[in-house]
Amino acid sequence: MPELPEVETLRRQLEQIIVGKRIRGIEVMDSKIATPPSVSGQMVSSVHRRGKGLEVVLDSGMALHLHLRMSGKLLWQSSNTISLAHTRLVISFEEGCIILIDPRRFATLSYNTATSLEDLPGFPLRRSDLPRILSFASKRRIPIKAFLLDQRIISGIGNIYACEILHEAAVDPFKRTCDLSTSQWQRIIKVSAPILKMAIRARGTTVSDWRDLFGRKGEYQRQLKVYAHEGEPCPRCGSQIVRERISGRGTYYCASCQK
């Protein structure tokens, strides 16, 4: 569920709350999640984002890596501990605790050495990234929409923002990746960073149940042009927005101005 803007929202909020604080304990309530070896007493030195993943670096040089996948949410609870449904993990501090809520149980936790040095490709996407992207893209025949979701190439874009980026760039989501022109790629790169930045500023997109660390909805859903707007007029040309399936994912676009 959370994509780059949502995870970055959590990262910034976590940074404010837990950096410099000592972990009191970790409790795992889901057999799918392995309890990390004692992190109690370790202090959080920084919080990073790698694509859609979060990395909580500890003063020992180890790090907790958390990926929320489809339905994971993090919530900060100060003192008054209300037990919420689908709680899978609790990381407690003296001042409160972070809880992981994850109905579908896809979220993952791992405990490794801190790896923030090795950056994933991601945003802000720069013009200088174009040659590297084109070298991958020229060999791929999958629809561009599916290519944007491949985290090995560009990490952080998910289904909502892929739809929004392609609409803003006026590119047909079904177009084969290898058939995109350079100018279409330039448009994709040009529109991507502003869209993701605006979404971060809005604390993400709440189309159903996304919440930030403090349980608040995001605001970017009000600026969506196509995602979840099936049947409504395209804000650019007025044609009806349609929804079709591309490699298993619901894809919203305007067939008349995305060519």
Place this chain on the structure above:
DNA sequence: CGAACGACCTGTTCGC
């Protein structure tokens, strides 16, 4: 190597 598809899970919504 690339592409297609099922698997991993549970909850909600939609159509009959």
Place this chain on the structure above:
DNA sequence: TGCGAACAGGTCGTTC
């Protein structure tokens, strides 16, 4: 109201 099917913000493994 009930019931099954379709669907959901993401990745990973297998097969062809």
